[in-house]
Amino acid sequence: MIQIAIFLVIGLSILGFVAGRGRASAFSKGRTAAAVRPHSRPNHHGAHVLLWALIPALLVVASSMALVPALVNDAVLSSLPVAQQPQSQMDRAALLEEVRAIASGQSMGGFIEASQSLVPAYKVANTKFNGIAAALAVLVAVIGGLFGFSKVRPDFRARTRVERLTMTVLFMASLIAILTTIGIVGSLLFESIRFFGMVSPVEFLFGTHWSPQMSSSGAAAGSYGAIPLFWGTVFIGAIIAMIVAIPFGLMSAIYLTQYAAPKVRSWLKPILELLAGVPTVVYGYFAALTIAPPLRDFAVSIGITGASSESALAAGLVMGVMIIPFVSSMADDSIAAVPQAMRDGSLAMGATPSETIKRVLIPAALPGIVGGVLLAVSRAIGETMIVVMAAGLAANLTANPFASVTTVTTQIVQLMTGDTEFDSPKTLAAFALGLVLFLVTLALNIIALRVVKKYREAYD
C-alpha cells in the first residue's frame, strides 16, 4: 500500500516538474518588452514544484513508518477483552510478534493460544492504518504540488530557493565523512576510557608483558603491557618495511622522472600505481606461504636461534614491497615539482645528470620525499592483513628479524574475533590499541601534510 503511494508521489512530482516548467516557459516565451524579465529558468520553476510535491509527502511516509506499527499494535490489543490481555511488557511483545508473523505468512501457528484469534484483527488494523497513511501521503503530494505550481510567476525567485536546497544537500554530503570519523573517535574514546578504568594507562603504555588471553576479567593486572606490540609494529612497519620501500621507491622515482623515455614512463608508471590496488590479503598469502618458509630455513641453516616460520622479516619485506609504489609516486611528484630551472642550472655548469640528481634535485625535493615516507609509515603501521597472516601472535620484545613478533593491528583482530564479551578488559583492550593507532597515524599524517605543504609553498 505504502509502496504504491511512494510511486504515486514520485509520479506526481515528475508531473509537477513538467507542469511547472511548461508554465514557466510559456510566460518567458510570450514576454513583451514591458513585462518583467523572469527571475528563474523554467527548469528552476519545475524543480521547485517537484520539491514541494515530493518532500512533504516523503516526510509523511517516513513518519507513518514510525507511527503505523504502534497504532496497529494498540488496535490489536484493544480488540482483546481486558481480562485476557497479557500483563507484562514482554508477553505483550511476544504475542504481537507472533501475530505479525502469522499474518504475513512467515509462520503457520503460534505457541501462544491467543495469537491465532488476533490475526484477523491485525490484518484489519494494518490495512486501515497503512491505507490512511498512503492516502495522506498522496494528498500531501497533490496539495504540495498545487501550492508549488501556484507559485510559478515570472517574478518568483524559484532559482534562489532550489539552489539553496541544493547547497544544503551538498553541505550535508561533505559532513557525512567527517561526522562518521568523529563518531568513530568518540566510540574509541568511550571504550578506551572503560578499559583504562580496569587497567592502568601506565601499565598499558609502558608494560612489557602482553598476554590478554591468559587474563580473566578479574585478574587483569600484568597482562596488558603493550610495549611488545608497539615495538613489533614499529619493527615491521617503520623499520623493515621502510628499509625496503625507501631505497627502491626512491630509485624507481628517479628512474621514472629522470632517465625513463616518455614511452617507458607512460606504461611503467601506471603499472606501478596499479600495484597499490592489489588487495593486501594477497600480499599476506605471499608473505606467509612463499617468503616466510625459505627465510626460516635460511635462518636455521646459519644458526640463528628463535627463527620462526612467522617472522618479522617476512611480513616486513612484503609490506615494504607493497609500499614501494606509494613511496615512488610521492617521490616522483616531489622530484617532478622541482623547477626545470634548477636542473638546467646544474647541467649548464657541467654537472652530470647523476650529480644533478644527487646534489640538486633530491635535496630540493627532500621535504616532499620525507612527507611521502611519513605517509607511507602511517600506512604501514595501520596495515593489517599482511601482519595477521605472516607476523605471528607471540608478543616478543626482540630485535631478531627472524623471530615472530606481533603488532597492534594483529592483536586487535585477535581480541575482536570469536566469542567476545564487551565488558571484559580483553575486548576493551582492542579499543585502546585502536585509539593509540589512530592517534599515531593521525599525528604522522598531520606532520607529513604540513611538511609537504611547506615545501610546495617554497616553489610557488
Added chain:
Amino acid sequence: MSNTESASTLKMTARNVDIFYGEKQAINNVSIDVSMEHVTAFIGPSGCGKSTFLRTLNRMNDTISSARVTGDIRLDGHDIYAPDMDVVQLRARVGMVFQKPNPFPKSIYENIAYGPRIHGLATGKSEMDEIVEKSLRRAGLWDEVKDRLADSGTALSGGQQQRLCIARAIAVDPEVILMDEPCSALDPIATAKIEELIHELRGRYAMVIVTHNMQQAARVSQRTAFFHLGTLVEYGETSDIFTNPREEKTKDYITGRYG
C-alpha cells in the same frame, strides 16, 4: 665584419646551423662568430629563435628530446656536436645564465662551491673559500653577502640572485658565458648592475647575451645579431646595426615599427 677580427680571438663559430623541434624548423641557416674581445647580443621579436640558438651553443637543447641540430658549431675549432665531444665538459667551458634567476635551494656559499666541487677545482677548504670569494667579487656581490654566506641563496633579492647565478657560472672558470635575457625579471637598478658587470667581465670571458631590450643590446654589446622568424637578418657591429642598418627589417625593428 668577422674577417676583420684576428683568428686568435675567435672563440666560437657557427656555420649554416639549422635547428628543428620535431618537424618544425626553429632556426634556418644561421652563421655567427663569438669572439673573446666582444660581447655579442642577439636581438629580435619573441619567438624568433634567438634563445633556441643560444641554447645550442652549450647543447642545453639536448635535454629536449625532439630537438635536432644540423650544421657546424665549433669551440676553439672543435665541433661541439662531434661524437668525441663530451657534453659535460662542454658545459663546464661554456656556462649559462638563465632568464629567471635559479639559485639552488642551498646556502650562498654552497651555490658557488657546487660547480668547483663537482669539477674538483679546489683541494681544500681554504682553496674553496678563495674560489667563492673571487667569484663573488667578480660578480660584484661579495660586499653585499660576505657576512651571510651561510644564508640561503633563495633569500636574496632578484638582482642579487641573478648576480649569484653569474658568480656561480664564473666559479667553474668557463671560457664562454651565455646569458638568456638575464635582466628580464629584474628592476632597472638591478639591471644596471648586471650591465655594469658584463662590461667588467668583457675580455676575460667570451659573452653572448640574448635580450629583447634594444637599448640594453646597444649599451652592453659590440656585436649584434638580429633574428627574425628563425633566420639571421643582420649581424655586425652594434653601432652600425643601430645607427645604420643595412636591412629594412632591422631598421623597422629597432625603430619600433613592429616586434
